[in-house]
Amino acid sequence: MSQQNDRGFLQASNLQPLLFDWIFSVDHKRIGLLYLYSVCAFFLAGMVLGLLIRLELIAPGPTIATAQTYNALFTLHGVVMIFLFIIPGIPAAFGNIMLPLQIGAQDVAFPRLNLLSWWLYILGAFMALTSLFSGGGPPDTGWTFYVPFASETPTNVSLALLAVFIIGFSSILTGVNFVTTIHRLRAPGMHWGRLPLFIWSLYATAWVQILATPVLGITVILVMVERLIGLGLFDPARGGDPILYQHLFWIYSHPAVYIMVLPAMGVISEIIPVFSRKPTFGYKAIAASSVAIAAAGSLVWGHHMFVSGMSDTAIMVFSLLTFLVAIPSAVKVFNWVATLYRGSISLEPPMLFALAFVFLFSIGGLTGLVLGSASADVHVHDTHFVVGHFHYIMFGGTGFAFFAALHYWLPKVFGRMYNIKIATIAWAIIFVGFNLLYFPMMLVGLHGMPRRYYDYLPQFQNLNVIATVGSWVLAIGLLLMFANLYRGIRRGTAAGNNPWQAATLEWVVTSPPPGENFSQPPQVTHDPYDLQQAGKP
Amino acid sequence: MTTQRDAFGARLGMWLFLFSELLLFGGLFLLYAVYLARYPSEFAAGGQQLDTLLGTGNTLLLITSSLTVALALSALQQGRRQLCQMLLCATILASLLFLTIKGIEWQAKFGHGLFPGGAELETLPAGQQIFFSLYFVTTGLHGLHVLIGAALLLWTLGLTRKGLVSAENPVMLENSALYWHLVDLIWIFIFPLYYLLL
Numbered sequence: 139m140s141q142q143n144d145r146g147f148l149q150a151s152n153l154q155p156l157l158f159d160w161i162f163s164v165d166h167k168r169i170g171l172l173y174l175y176s177v178c179a180f181f182l183a184g185m186v187l188g189l190l191i192r193l194e195l196i197a198p199g200p201t202i203a204t205a206q207t208y209n210a211l212f213t214l215h216g217v218v219m220i221f222l223f224i225i226p227g228i229p230a231a232f233g234n235i236m237l238p239l240q241i242g243a244q245d246v247a248f249p250r251l252n253l254l255s256w257w258l259y260i261l262g263a264f265m266a267l268t269s270l271f272s273g274g275g276p277p278d279t280g281w282t283f284y285v286p287f288a289s290e291t292p293t294n295v296s297l298a299l300l301a302v303f304i305i306g307f308s309s310i311l312t313g314v315n316f317v318t319t320i321h322r323l324r325a326p327g328m329h330w331g332r333l334p335l336f337i338w339s340l341y342a343t344a345w346v347q348i349l350a351t352p353v354l355g356i357t358v359i360l361v362m363v364e365r366l367i368g369l370g371l372f373d374p375a376r377g378g379d380p381i382l383y384q385h386l387f388w389i390y391s392h393p394a395v396y397i398m399v400l401p402a403m404g405v406i407s408e409i410i411p412v413f414s415r416k417p418t419f420g421y422k423a424i425a426a427s428s429v430a431i432a433a434a435g436s437l438v439w440g441h442h443m444f445v446s447g448m449s450d451t452a453i454m455v456f457s458l459l460t461f462l463v464a465i466p467s468a469v470k471v472f473n474w475v476a477t478l479y480r481g482s483i484s485l486e487p488p489m490l491f492a493l494a495f496v497f498l499f500s501i502g503g504l505t506g507l508v509l510g511s512a513s514a515d516v517h518v519h520d521t522h523f524v525v526g527h528f529h530y531i532m533f534g535g536t537g538f539a540f541f542a543a544l545h546y547w548l549p550k551v552f553g554r555m556y557n558i559k560i561a562t563i564a565w566a567i568i569f570v571g572f573n574l575l576y577f578p579m580m581l582v583g584l585h586g587m588p589r590r591y592y593d594y595l596p597q598f599q600n601l602n603v604i605a606t607v608g609s610w611v612l613a614i615g616l617l618l619m620f621a622n623l624y625r626g627i628r629r630g631t632a633a634g635n636n637p638w639q640a641a642t643l644e645w646v647v648t649s650p651p652p653g654e655n656f657s658q659p660p661q662v663t664h665d666p667y668d669l670q671q672a673g674k675p
Numbered sequence: 676m677t678t679q680r681d682a683f684g685a686r687l688g689m690w691l692f693l694f695s696e697l698l699l700f701g702g703l704f705l706l707y708a709v710y711l712a713r714y715p716s717e718f719a720a721g722g723q724q725l726d727t728l729l730g731t732g733n734t735l736l737l738i739t740s741s742l743t744v745a746l747a748l749s750a751l752q753q754g755r756r757q758l759c760q761m762l763l764c765a766t767i768l769a770s771l772l773f774l775t776i777k778g779i780e781w782q783a784k785f786g787h788g789l790f791p792g793g794a795e796l797e798t799l800p801a802g803q804q805i806f807f808s809l810y811f812v813t814t815g816l817h818g819l820h821v822l823i824g825a826a827l828l829l830w831t832l833g834l835t836r837k838g839l840v841s842a843e844n845p846v847m848l849e850n851s852a853l854y855w856h857l858v859d860l861i862w863i864f865i866f867p868l869y870y871l872l873l
Contacts, residue, residue, distance in 0.1 A: 247681065247684050247688060248685075248688060251688075310692070310695050311692075313691070313695075314688050314691040314692050314695075315688070317687075317691055318684050318687050318688040318691065321684070321687060322681055322683065322684040322687065323684075348691050348692075348694055348695050349694060349695065349698055350698075351695065352695045352696065352697075352698040352699035352701070352702075353698055353699075353701065353702050355699055356699050356700070356701075356702035356703060356816075357702060359816075360702075360812065363812060367791045367792055368791055368792055369791050369808040369811075369812065370791070370804055370805065370808055371706065371805065371808050371809065371812075376801055376804050376805070377710075377714065377800075377801025377802055377804055377805045378805060379709070379710075379713075382706060382709060385705075386702055386705070386706075389702075
């Protein structure tokens with residue numbers, strides 16, 4: 139390990155402007171950080187949009203926005219958060235940084251392709267943002283782009299769809315890269331039974347990215363062509379069927395939920411054993427359940443369409459399959475809890491976020507079953523209950539796991555530790571704000587408040603006020619967290635190579651990791667959660 | 676950065692990418708299946724208006740080009756670079772011929788007003804409109820892939836001439852050939868579905 143250069147891969151080359159060092163770098167760690175900065179920026183943008191949505195809903199009637207502006211707000215909030223934050227969030231940012239380190243490789247299998255992925259992602263993001271300010275105004279279809287509205291609205295849907303296509307292409311290339319890397323570049327001794335669980339989850343995710351994303355690709359192409367020359371493929375007047383659009387859309391977009399949540403589960407599986415000082419309980423079950431979720435999750439898209447007019451047989455089949463997906467998810471939760479059992483638990487910030495994940499994800503998962511049973515779904519379909527459920531999974535789940543990953547791995551990446559006390563306070567504010575924001579949504583949904591309207595009946599106001607106040611609390615907590623992390627990476631105390639005494643390979647190298655990761659391929663001698671061996675390859 | 680060559684890894688990556696291409700077309704085949712079940716007689720009537728002779732000619736062309744690109748690869752592996760380049764040229768020529776024939780077919784349809792938004796098509800029953808919409812999207816997307824494949828082969832040809840693709844390092848040609856076989860394979864499904872079965 140080189141001592142003379144303690145800035146590791148962060149060291150500027152001084153051969154070209156610093157910016158070029160980064161945006162043309164093929165080092166997976168730098169690309170990962172590019173992704174990390176980008177997704178954090180888009181997260182803050184999406185957060186502002188979310189705050190505006192909540193502000194509009196603080197009182198019935200028009201408050202700060204017209205109906206059309208409100209439609210644009212929730213469409214944009216959805217597109218930015220889903221395609222620009224959650225999907226690339228953990229796999230492209232932390233996956234890129236940690237995948238080669240955790241398997242003892244020098245880089246991913248195709249470093250240049252990796253850089254191309256980031257450029258495509260930025261190009262897509264740029265186009266998505268351009269669609270707001272050009273053409274017929276910001277898209278107002280919701281992030282689902284349902285036809286016939288999406289093929290008829292005069293707003294700038296085509297450009298937004300092209301952006302989604304390009305970001306999807308970037309996602310496919312990342313998936314190809316990761317699967318190849320995991321198959322080909324594992325260090326000696328790093329056999330499949332020793333892969334860290336984060337890698338298992340990335341592996342399952344990458345397959346979903348490869349196999350599901352192209353279906354979204356062809357779907358958005360069809361809507362674009364429809365808007366351009368009018369194919370009539372989804373137009374009932376010309377023999378088409380709009381339900382088929384919904385099928386094609388959800389064939390991708392339901393598995394995409396697992397692109398979003400599987401890597402999050404992987405992060406949690408890394409953190410819980412380290413802070414319980416115990417090897418993970420049921421390693422094989424957790425690894426297998428990642429693959430099982432990816433496989434079974436590809437067959438349940440129809441549960442988004444229970445009230446679309448699909449046949450009753452199809453509804454029953456999709457409902458049954460949906461319940462089956464809950465099994466591998468529950469396997470993970472039970473294994474995490476069993477890992478905690480009689481562990482020597484230390485409540486450091488990463489662990490607090492991880493525990494919050496388990497709690498919030500369980501609420502999100504169980505309310506998912508309410509939606510998955512067809513008879514209950516008919517009542518709560520398209521209400522705020524769905525919005526609440528969705529945010530418990532995506533934000534309470536993936537978002538919290540993303541924050542956990544930030545607190546867990548940033549000391550490794552930058553070699554500096556943030557202020558633990560402030561991080562803990564920020565966690566508490568975020569946790570309280572989150573529940574204040576989203577739990578009332580589920581209640582008001584059960585009372586019958588529909589989603590995607592800028593107006594509502596007066597009896598829903600109390601719960602909406604609570605939710606809006608919650609959104610402010612949440613935002614304050616998030617800003618505090620980001621400020622603390624930023625201050626940590628700039629001026630924090632030295633973190634050391636292995637601040638958490640974890641046993642996976644990334645903690646063997648210096649912090650920040652050297653440019654080439656490992657001077658020679660490490661010989662892996664122990665399991666990833668064999669904490670007695672922490673610090674040894 | 677060390678540049679270690681992993682030919683197996685490069686091929687694996689290409690195969691994974693080809694899976695995603697298959698699923699891209701899979702969406703269109705899915706629509707075909709559903710609409711065929713819904714409008715069997717209209718689809719049959721639409722299929723009879725396609726030129727089976729030209730379709731068959733194009734099929735033969737693509738299968739032959741798959742053969743020539745495979746031969747080009749073996750020629751490269753045997754170190755016969757001249758032959759390899761000739762075979763690559765033949766493959767590219769076949770792809771251009773394919774696109775020309777496709778263009779002739781499309782032009783004939785356009786001449787009869789059989790295109791999305793065309794006057795003649797609007798008068799046909801709904802099922803036939805769907806048939807022709809799907810026909811144009813599917814063959815259009817496939818044609819785009821032929822173009823991409825040809826461009827890839829052209830690039831590989833250039834690299835072969837420079838000696839950057841060689842018997843020792845054939846992976847670029849292997850991968851372009853794989854891509855070309857995929858383009859061929861997808862056509863092998865499109866041809867019977869649109870020209871023959873109906």
